[in-house]
Amino acid sequence: MKNQFILIVLSFFILGNINAQQTPASKQTKDYSIVGATAHIGNGKIIENSLLVFSNGKLTYVGNNTSSNQKGEIINAKGKHVYPGFIAANTSLGLAEIDAVRATRDFDEVGNFLPHIRSIIAYNAESKVVETMRPNGVLIAQITPRGGTISGTSSVVQLDAWNWEDAVINLDDAVHINWPSTFSRGRWWLGEDASLKPNKNYSKAVNTITDFFTKAKTYLSGSKTPKNLPYEALEKVFSGTQKVFVHVNGEKAIVDVINNFNKLNIKNIVLVKAHGAHKVAELIKNNNVPVILERSHRLPDNEDQDYDLPYRMAKILTDKGILVGLGMEGEMERMSARNLPFYAGTYAAYGLDKEKAVQIITSNNAKILGIDAKTGTLEVGKDATLFISEGDALDMRTNIISNAFIQGRKISLETHQTKLWKRYSNKYKNQ
Incomplete structure (x- = not known):
């Protein structure tokens, strides 16, 4: 009876971990540089071939792509687009x-x-x-x-x-x-x-x-x-x-x-x-x-x-x-x-x-919600809350996100929906 009880508890534990949301990302510990993307600043401006650098959760450089300003892990985003969250x-x-x-x-x-x-x-x-x-x-x-x-x-x-x-x-x-x-x-x-x-x-x-x-x-x-x-x-x-x-x-x-x-x-x-x-x-x-x-x-x-x-x-x-x-x-x-x-x-x-x-959905909402000093635009000193999209993020056909960060933390883009999509994609690939 005792062994049966232990098995039941373990089963619930395993199932709970399978179905639970993924663990939140840890605090940013290394610098990142996003290189070559078209940066949509969130205030109406665009920077082609941009460079964004962030450290300790904050943007430290936003501007034109120059190798002298790059630091930390380099993310090659040439041909892609970067937006504020x-x-x-x-x-x-x-x-x-x-x-x-x-x-x-x-x-x-x-x-x-x-x-x-x-x-x-x-x-x-x-x-x-x-x-x-x-x-x-x-x-x-x-x-x-x-x-x-x-x-x-x-x-x-x-x-x-x-x-x-x-x-x-x-x-x-x-x-x-x-x-x-x-x-x-x-x-x-x-x-x-x-x-x-x-x-x-x-x-x-x-x-x-x-x-x-x-x-x-x-x-x-x-x-x-x-x-x-x-x-x-x-x-x-x-x-x-x-x-x-x-x-x-x-x-x-x-x-x-x-x-x-x-x-x-x-x-x-x-x-x-x-x-x-x-x-x-x-x-x-x-x-x-x-x-x-x-x-x-x-x-x-x-x-x-x-x-x-x-x-x-x-x-x-x-x-x-x-x-x-x-x-x-x-x-x-x-x-x-x-x-x-x-x-x-x-x-x-x-x-x-x-x-x-x-x-x-970036700077205007940030102003109205009283958080524009922290986020809403890609500007030096603000939170590194942003993402990289393969194309136009306002178009459902091209909003394909490769990386996302919240306050500099690289977050998971996996969900129960993406897991199901991959599962059934593989099923029909093999048929």
């Missing part, structure tokens, strides 16, 4: 593993006003879904809660870590609010009219949000008794050191968001999704409000809109002078986050300059 904003990556299994879903807490709930505590660095991001160049993500009126706080992580403490880059970067819709549909399952009509409760819902912030401001400027955790969680919002991401759609709702937060003297806001933003672009620009767009691969909101409006939205807003980033909220959002570069590629196919499309 792509950054996925507004994603619940690592907060759920299998959509159909409730026990693996931890992105939505019970309650309605939860600014004190921190998504980072629930982040699973060993998620099988997380490891599938890296072969497409997605190396950083903003882990965002869902649900309620105030969902909680997000944090920004790098995607090769033992746990959330190792992963975090920007802790509790923003509070997320779901702004009410100006329109609603009836509940057809209760026999109500399911057509779209004005939301009768819109004003009441908006007043509830502004009242909550007003009471929090009063509480924070007073004796703070009795203790109120949700109110205390907004202290950094009022001081301007923490951002407010407002998930909102429709031009009237966008105008209401900006006007109401101006009255509350909260300036550091970001609009998320923001369907209809092109109709109130001047207001958004004049208030210096960035926009995190939804994925480009979707249908227009209304029947009278151009079929390709979602594809052109990044160019429209960029041309208006608005800082635009790209988020991943929506159906299958965790699994689809690996396609981040291809959504940006669609914006490029519909008029946006190719390097500006790269900026949307």
Whole structure:
């Protein structure tokens, strides 16, 4: 019986190691030089025949290829392309593993006003879904809660870590609010009219949000008794050191968001999704409000809109002078986050300059998430978080990554998907 028990334990141990995510890369101990690649800096600039050198996790040289500046291990990238690590904003990556299994879903807490709930505590660095991001160049993500009126706080992580403490880059970067819709549909399952009509409760819902912030401001400027955790969680919002991401759609709702937060003297806001933003672009620009767009691969909101409006939205807003980033909220959002570069590629196919499309998922997202001092561009002094692609990284046909680094650590590009691909490729090769 004892031997049988030992065999069972060993079997679980072996199977666990077979199925587990690969071990995170160790700290960089030797210098690297990437030689000859076309370097996409992430700020709109390109360097042909470039040289990138990094040591102790930081870039020490970025410029033209000269042998005198090469040091450490040489990586010949002639004919290839090097990019900053792509950054996925507004994603619940690592907060759920299998959509159909409730026990693996931890992105939505019970309650309605939860600014004190921190998504980072629930982040699973060993998620099988997380490891599938890296072969497409997605190396950083903003882990965002869902649900309620105030969902909680997000944090920004790098995607090769033992746990959330190792992963975090920007802790509790923003509070997320779901702004009410100006329109609603009836509940057809209760026999109500399911057509779209004005939301009768819109004003009441908006007043509830502004009242909550007003009471929090009063509480924070007073004796703070009795203790109120949700109110205390907004202290950094009022001081301007923490951002407010407002998930909102429709031009009237966008105008209401900006006007109401101006009255509350909260300036550091970001609009998320923001369907209809092109109709109130001047207001958004004049208030210096960035926009995190939804994925480009979707249908227009209304029947009278151009079929390709979602594809052109990044160019429209960029041309208006608005800082635009790209988020991943929506159906299958965790699994689809690996396609981040291809959504940006669609914006490029519909008029946006190719390097500006790269900026949307590198330097622009970095600025909006407050990590641009560390990453987002290939510049001396910043983290060596980057990858080498065989071709255009925004094209799924040519985004074939040979090497990737996070903070100078050479990371594995193997996943359970690549293992299955190799396995069945060999099967049919031998037939």
